[in-house]
Each structure stands twice: as structure tokens, then as C-alpha cells.
Amino acid sequence: MNIGDVSARSGLPAKTIRYYEDIGLIKPLRSANGYRSFVAADLHKLAFLGRARALGFTIEDCRTLMALYHDESRASADVKHLAQEHLAKIEAKISDLQMMHNALTELVECCAGDDRPDCPILSDLSGISSGMT
Amino acid sequence: MNIGDVSARSGLPAKTIRYYEDIGLIKPLRSANGYRSFVAADLHKLAFLGRARALGFTIEDCRTLMALYHDESRASADVKHLAQEHLAKIEAKISDLQMMHNALTELVECCAGDDRPDCPILSDLSGISSGMT
């Protein structure tokens, strides 16, 4: 199977698949013409990677997860631990974004949004302490 | 004022301040010895940038916001519009992260986390359709 087919089946761009080979996540064989030649196991790995990436795991996490997947003697605790650390990072990001969202929403609600120049958003950015809690 | 003082007062790393000059966000004067020489207006701009960045605005957004701030004839609608677009992006990111969080939380909760190899997280990643809703 060529990269185009694999791309269509896995939903991953060909660029991404080549990149994954570059960094050693997959090792497809080569045909005589130099084309990458993918087998079912490669497809399976790519699908695994696609799902792990969709859950937000980093490439290095993916590498570890794949290693664990292929390690018959793994402990599920290791997987769970990795996932929990990842969850903590997600929660931190959500928290950051939520705080930005709250602050920005309040400012937006205070802005008239008309053709006059007065703007609480700019006032806030410029360092006016609004005094409102 | 030298970059170290400005860094301490603004809370921005010296690296960041130099970068902001590189990309034209600030234009501090130079002393005879080649050191950057910051005045109050520079400090004010950096504080503005720091707050805008803390709200998650991109550098290009910051550039626009500063231009609007210095434009006496601006319409607050323009500022509000920019902020609302940014808010929409924040909401999209939160939504993405929230979905990851939900999916991952469910998987983590189903994982025993002991020394046995069986792991629903890996099963899911490998493509097992759990059938559970």
C-alpha cells in the first residue's frame, strides 16, 4: 500500500506520515521504486498514533504509549500514570484559558462597541485599575 | 533605564523585550555604549503588551491593539470585534480540551492502574470499540 492509500484510510496527511517515519515512529518498507510500502501493522500503528494525538498526547508520549502497547509485560499503572499527567496538563491549560475567557468576557461586555473611541478593553490593557471587583 | 530594570519592573524577560524590539513593537533609544535606553513610554508599552499577552492575544493582535490604542479616532467597535474573535478562539480551544479531558478521564477511570498489563487506555488507542457509552 502506498502513502496515498494509507493517508486516506488513516485520515492522516501524507506529510504527517512521512514525518512520523522521520522521527522513527513507524518504519514502512520500501518498494523497488523507492515508494514507501505500508502493511497492516503500519496502518494499525498510524491509527493508534492518530487517536493518541487526538487525545492531545505529545509525540513523545505517543512513543512511550506505543512502546507500552508492544510490551507484553507492561504494568497498566505506567499507562495510567502517563495519562494522568497528561490530564493534569490539560486541566492546567483549561484553567488558564478559562481565566483568560472570564477576564476578556467581562471587558467585552463593558465595551460599547460603537464608533466612539472610549474602550474599557484598551483602558484595561493600558493599566487603568478599574476598581470594580 | 537599562533592560534589566525594565525587565524587573515589567515582569517580562529581557529576552522577550529584545524580541519585541526585533519585531518592531517597541523602539527604545540607545545609549552611547550601545545599551538600550528605555523611557516611561517604553515601560508603558511593555506593560500593555504583557497584559495583552496574558489575555492570550497573539503578537499580531497586540500590534493591532497598540495601534488602536494610539489612534485617537479609533472606534471601540474595532477593539471589541478583535476581542470577540479572540474570545471565539479561546472558546474553541477550551471546547477541544474539554472533549479530550472527558474522553481521557473516562479511560483513566476504567484503568486498574496496577501491575497487570490489561489496560483500557491502550485498548482504546489500539482501536478496540469498547461498546460502552
Next chain:
DNA sequence: CCTTGACCTTCCTGTGACAGGAACCTCCAT
């Protein structure tokens, strides 16, 4: 006067996970 150390300068590289595109090769159908 000399040195030490803190501060400053520029310049180059690396980050994460690819996307875009150039230049070129290969295959299949007509």
C-alpha cells in the same frame, strides 16, 4: 591599576508538530 563579576550586546540554534512548496522521479492510461 587590575580584576572580578554583573550587566549588556549580537548572533545562532532549538522548540513542537507539522505545512507549503520546489525540483525531480515513477507509474498508468491513452
Next chain:
DNA sequence: ATGGAGGTTCCTGTCACAGGAAGGTCAAGG
């Protein structure tokens, strides 16, 4: 033979800086 759709490698760009090398500058202490 040719045209077009695939494939290949390689280089650059993204975003907002961080890290570090190599070297210049300044004030204080011996």
C-alpha cells in the same frame, strides 16, 4: 509518447520566545 496523478527528498516557515556562545561595558574592591 505523453500527460497527469502519484511518489520522492530537501528546504523553509510557523509562533513566541529560551538557551547559550563570544565578546563589550561598568562599578566596586584589593
